[in-house]
Amino acid sequence: MKKVLFQVHWFFGITAGLVLALMGITGALYSFQEEIIDALNPDTLFVQPGEHRLSLAEMVSKVEAQGHDTVSMFRIETEGNRVAQVWFKPAPGERRGVMHNFDPFTGAFKEDAVGQDVFGFILNLHRFLAAGEYGKQVTAACTLILLFFCLSGLYLRWPRQALNWRVWLTLDWAKKGRSFNWDLHSVFGTWCLIVYLLLAITGLNWSYDWVSNGLNTLIGDPPVAGEQRRGGGGPRPGPGPKDATPVAAPAPDYAAIWDTIQKAAGPDLKTYNLRMPQAPGQMATVFYLLKTAPHPRALNQITLDPVNGQLKANTRYTDKGYGAQLLVSNYALHTGSYWGLTGRLVITVAALMMPLFFITGWLLYLDRRRKKRDIRNARGEVGVSTPGAYGSQGPAWLIGFASQSGFAEQLAWQTAGQLQSAGLPVRVQRLADVTEQDLNQSRNALFVVSTFGDGEAPDSARGFERKLLGRPLDLENLNYAVLGLGDRQYQHFCGFAQRLHDWLTERGGNTLFAPVEVDSGDSAALQHWQQQLGELTGSTPANAWTAPEYENWVLAQRDWLNPGSVGSKVFLLGLISASGTQWQAGDLIEVLPRNAPLAVERFLAGLGIAADTPVTVDGLNETLAQALSSRQLPANRSHLVGLHAQALADALVPLAMREYSIASIPEEGSLQLIVRQEIHPDGSLGLGSGWLTEHAAVGDAISLRVRRNSGFHLPVESVPMILIGNGTGLAGLRSLLKARIAQGEPRNWLLFGERHLAHDFHCGEELNGWLASGDLARLDLAFSRDQAQKVYVQDRLREAAEELRVWLAEGAAIYICGSLEGMATGVDETLKALLGEQAVQALIEQGRYRRDVY
16 A cells, blocks of 8 residues: 555656645745735825725715726725725626725725736636636646645655654754655655645635535535525526516615624624625625634625615624634635734745655655666666577676575676676576576576575575586586675585585586685675676776665664563664665664763773774764774773774774664564664673664664565465564564565464563564454464473474465465574474475475575
8 A cells, every 4th residue: 555655646746746836836925915015015005094984885986986887896994094995897707897996085096006916927826827727627636636645645654653753853954865855855744744734625625616515514504594605696587578678777775785784793893895796686795804803814794685785694703613614714724814923924834845845756756766777777687688698798697696685696686787787698597596408508607605504505595406516417618606605603604605616616617716705795705706707807897896875764662572571681673764765574684783882981991092082984074982883892902002093993893784684564664673682691782782772772873774685575476374483583574474464465374482471472462463353364372481391383383283284285385584593493303304304395495485594
């Protein structure tokens, strides 16, 4: 739903947004028309007061003598020195006749006010785009779209949990680029939301009869007997005989009319507007304002017979119901005068800001298009080449990748981009999809592979390893190179990459250059891979590969999930981005942690350097304390004694990022994590968990970036899902469940384990709610310490062996998230015991057994 609303929101924004911007500017200008016209015409619109005002009958006599026509309407103030206005009978087809200002003390016409024509054109633009009925339909449609903007914008921005009002309503002026534009659009949009809803509803009341009629029916008062509705004309004379001579209408009795107005309005009469009937037999209407009126449109209405002044109806504003008062006050609500000058200023400022949303919307749209274009350019439209296909430089280069958490896939695409920029055709494939035919038909191949656990192939590459890696193929025509990703903390560093390279060599393949091994994303090793590719292609890489930039997200929520637990604390964290960064269920984030201020203070103690000493880090001016917050602080400082501040900052290595599984979906408006505090033997907290759960305050900025983890995304097909996890491993499973529920997929089975039901059932109320609503078909819980004999998720899985087989027969996919040691290993062994090793291997190769473990 949110994706559809977002697409419609921006589509209308870049189309109807221009009309709404014009309507906002013209509306703001017109709302202060009277003050501007008065300031421009002090001698024209104001007169010298005489001894007494002319009576209504005297005014009619004098203005009709000067205008040589019949009066149609008056607007007169009973006090002050402002001119009165008269309109004469309109010509056929016209809405109003000629208007003149006149002196209410002498009846003499005054000059037309300067600027009236300009404001007439502004109003024409505002209501009709200066295009008549067609323009009216356009502005009416755009008013409906404004209503849609308000409601859809609120829905798109509203998080299901952890609404942080400070984040919602404040603008970070330090931001730049897309983030700043997003803040302008969303924060100011929130501030203006109520105003725009008011403008849309009151504008629609004029735009569409069905709206005005509906509002009258819904909140209006019943018609008053004798009252003449606006637009109605009372009884009309029927047609006479064809040759009958027209009968002259009786002359209005203006003295009687004025007497009726005075008696009906009383001594507090301030202003009245007299509208004479358009045809004989109709009633005259008077709209009048009292000195005690709450706002300039709190109008009362008189209906009377113009021939004798007989009162037919007198409807007072104060006698109306609240809904009817609002309908009468539609113009005052639209302009803000309902709340006096303050209301008018608020409405005007909001109206003037409408172009801001059109401009920022376009900037965000163009930035979105640019990023999509950059991604396409980075990928180079790869994947369209077929095996054996020839380009301008020969057959396509095969680039195979095996990724457990998405990094190898990212590097494979970057490798493809570098080759393609040199004019070489490329074809990127998952290693699981590479066949013997692919290897035989390829002349050049590059393999980007990670190693999982202690030397194992990633889950997605196990089929390749089993089917091809041990076979005696003839690959003498294949030139290849291997980029291996791993972690030297494990004994068999880059073990799978090494086995792949050795097999390719044994089968007669010709190595293009020595294997490149990357330890935990080492930039120097990646740059060496780039340089080797450059030598192969004869082109120098334009830029060193860089991961997406870290963004500052606001820590908006931190809920303690397991108070009373014997284990370390677990928190549900909510982070909000100002840039609208998207992710998919199953993706990861990389967080840049920070040292606690106390840790920096202790580190500097005894070094003789002040914490506020200025230093420069990566071109940015910071204090030494700020610089050290992002640096590894060694326990032994003896080699650092005597260094000055800048040398100290340069000598220390930046902190490494920490990975966490995302526990929410973008539609919620908040990126959520489930994080357990890591406690060291000395009682101190782990760097990443300590930063997120204790040292960073709610409202602080957290530097992170989203990393695609396609190996843990939802299945493409609509199949049942079995989700297994323990502890904070619930995070990745929770995001998958939320995405499945949003898709309307109810065949979800969760097996979750922790210590104690009373304290460690993380998000238990939510999970039980899904179970009750049918969004979760089955929930099996294993709380290991609630009984004498410990029970784990693999035990629950073993107990439900028959149900497991039924689900797998229906095509179910198994997803595991949590600790590799213990839980994931135990589940893997249980599955092999229940299903057989070959069946488990087949599930892995089919993509129906996926793991995000640590």
